[in-house]
Amino acid sequence: MKLARLIWVGLVFRVKELTRSGLFVFTAVIEPLIFATLTYYLFNAGSKPETVIYSALGAGMMGIWTSTLFASGGAISWQRWQGTLELLVASPPPFLLVIFPLTLGSATIGLYSLTATLAWERLVFGLPFDPVHLGQFVLAVPMLIFALGALGLVLATSFVLYRNANALSNMLEFPVWLATGVIVPLSLLPGWTSWIGWTLSPTWGFRALRNSVFGGDVWGPIGLSLALSTAYFAIAWVLMGIFERRARERATLSLV
Amino acid sequence: MTSLRVFTVGGYLSFRALFNWQSPGYYLTTMLAHPVFQILFFSYLGRFSGTQSDAYFVVGNGIQVSAMAGVYGMALTVGGERWTNTLGSLLATPANRAALFLGRAVPNVGNGVIVSAFGLLVGRLLLDFHPAVSSVPAIALLVLLCTVTCCAFGMTVGALGLRFRDVFMIANPAYFIMLLLCGVNVPLDRLPGWMSTIGSGLPLTHGIAAARVVAGGGSLGSVSTLIWKEVAVGAAWTVAAYVLLRVFEAEGRRRATLEVM
Numbered sequence: 001m002k003l004a005r006l007i008w009v010g011l012v013f014r015v016k017e018l019t020r021s022g023l024f025v026f027t028a029v030i031e032p033l034i035f036a037t038l039t040y041y042l043f044n045a046g047s048k049p050e051t052v053i054y055s056a057l058g059a060g061m062m063g064i065w066t067s068t069l070f071a072s073g074g075a076i077s078w079q080r081w082q083g084t085l086e087l088l089v090a091s092p093p094p095f096l097l098v099i100f101p102l103t104l105g106s107a108t109i110g111l112y113s114l115t116a117t118l119a120w121e122r123l124v125f126g127l128p129f130d131p132v133h134l135g136q137f138v139l140a141v142p143m144l145i146f147a148l149g150a151l152g153l154v155l156a157t158s159f160v161l162y163r164n165a166n167a168l169s170n171m172l173e174f175p176v177w178l179a180t181g182v183i184v185p186l187s188l189l190p191g192w193t194s195w196i197g198w199t200l201s202p203t204w205g206f207r208a209l210r211n212s213v214f215g216g217d218v219w220g221p222i223g224l225s226l227a228l229s230t231a232y233f234a235i236a237w238v239l240m241g242i243f244e245r246r247a248r249e250r251a252t253l254s255l256v
Numbered sequence: 257m258t259s260l261r262v263f264t265v266g267g268y269l270s271f272r273a274l275f276n277w278q279s280p281g282y283y284l285t286t287m288l289a290h291p292v293f294q295i296l297f298f299s300y301l302g303r304f305s306g307t308q309s310d311a312y313f314v315v316g317n318g319i320q321v322s323a324m325a326g327v328y329g330m331a332l333t334v335g336g337e338r339w340t341n342t343l344g345s346l347l348a349t350p351a352n353r354a355a356l357f358l359g360r361a362v363p364n365v366g367n368g369v370i371v372s373a374f375g376l377l378v379g380r381l382l383l384d385f386h387p388a389v390s391s392v393p394a395i396a397l398l399v400l401l402c403t404v405t406c407c408a409f410g411m412t413v414g415a416l417g418l419r420f421r422d423v424f425m426i427a428n429p430a431y432f433i434m435l436l437l438c439g440v441n442v443p444l445d446r447l448p449g450w451m452s453t454i455g456s457g458l459p460l461t462h463g464i465a466a467a468r469v470v471a472g473g474g475s476l477g478s479v480s481t482l483i484w485k486e487v488a489v490g491a492a493w494t495v496a497a498y499v500l501l502r503v504f505e506a507e508g509r510r511r512a513t514l515e516v517m
Contacts, residue, residue, distance in 0.1 A: 023422050026429075034432045038441060039301070045446040046305035055305070164282055171285040174293035184300045 014105025032063025063113025072152025330410025405490030
């Protein structure tokens with residue numbers, strides 16, 4: 001019960017905190033709209049106009065990852081800047097369980113991106129949005145958020161030890177878009193990149209969401225996404241233990 | 257002489273302060289890896305959409321990534337002063353303002369050229385982009401021109417950082433708008449008229465178009481009109497930046513907001 005409360009309170013707090021950040025809401029909404037517009041005109045100019053609708057959903061999913069990436073990475077950096085990181089680490093619950101709702105909240109904010117993009121393409125470009133499996137679409141969205149939150153959690157662990165870990169998040173936007181096949185099919189990429197994509201839980205989360213909209217198996221990708229997300233959680237648990245101990249030994253938690 | 261010192265030493269120190277130099281990884285990931293992945297992403301997106309060749313996207317994005325230095329770098333030279341609470345002190349000095357801000361542009365121009373050159377080189381190695389060796393000097397010249405005009409635009413964004421508390425509110429959309437409106441990924445004639453009109457007034461648009469012609473075997477002379485347009489756009493943004501810097505500096509003093517976070 002205490003665990004559920006911890007996660008719920010952390011999640012709600014994070015969503016409220018990010019929603020009050022003008023910069024973050026602006027980034028979560030405006031940047032995906034620019035990409036949605038770009039992909040719309042790009043695919044319209046191409047030789048495969050039937051892919052326009054495919055790109056529309058892809059642009060929305062790209063926005064979710066952008067939001068997750070910057071907010072998850074920032075989850076610990078912001079605590080560090082505000083001087084609350086030491087207090088959180090010293091609090092009784094395992095630190096991972098304090099941070100997890102923060103990364104989950106960051107991924108939840110990605111819903112702004114998805115909603116804004118889909119609404120933009122419906123209202124401005126007249127692209128229809130009629131999911132083939134509406135019920136499974138509703139289920140696939142939280143599964144994707146969980147997958148992104150878990151990946152964000154693994155990333156966030158590095159921020160405990162490394163003050164400059166945001167350098168990592170600066171470069172991960174495009175590679176994850178590519179590796180997860182969010183808009184470019186994995187079959188177009190060099191074969192070895194598929195292996196990377198298959199180990200990323202958002203790959204399956206995106207696939208579940210896409211299949212729920214355009215048709216195809218949804219349950220398989222959801223299962224794989226859940227399994228990988230659970231594995232990420234275990235990896236993050238181990239990493240956080242190591243990084244937290246090292247950060248305490250080196251007394252770097254309060255360094256900005 | 258003092259202005260020359262402000263121009264060179266001030267610009268050098270400001271550029272150094274942009275990065276956490278104790279961690280070279282920051283430069284590698286932000287200024288080299290991110291642009292490379294951008295080029296790869298849009299090239300593969302182009303293949304999937306069936307619009308243009310790899311060369312189209314490599315040249316477009318390879319030059320646009322100079323905005324990492326031109327827009328973000330220049331914006332942060334002002335925004336960074338605010339965050340470190342040195343903006344008020346800086347503007348309290350009697351230093352020549354043109355030397356002060358133009359000096360900060362020079363290292364960013366150099367950095368932008370490095371970023372673009374690296375992006376184009378990786379595009380050459382990993383994608384289907386094979387310009388003739390003889391076209392490389394002309395492409396380099398166009399990259400330099402585009403980086404200069406981009407820094408002028410970035411200086412304008414930085415000037416807005418005197419007025420708005422978070423310069424990233426302007427720098428982020430400015431960078432991504434360039435991807436859409438400057439003919440980087442979508443040909444201007446495929447955009448609505450009002451979008452391509454805006455794009456014509458932004459830096460990079462004409463320079464990228466010229467670089468594509470040159471990379472395809474054309475001479476610099478054949479794109480002289482485009483080059484002069486790019487020069488004119490850059491000059492206009494430089495004037496706009498200087499005027500805005502002075503106006504917002506005066507307004508910041510009057511409203512006592514230069515140190516507001």
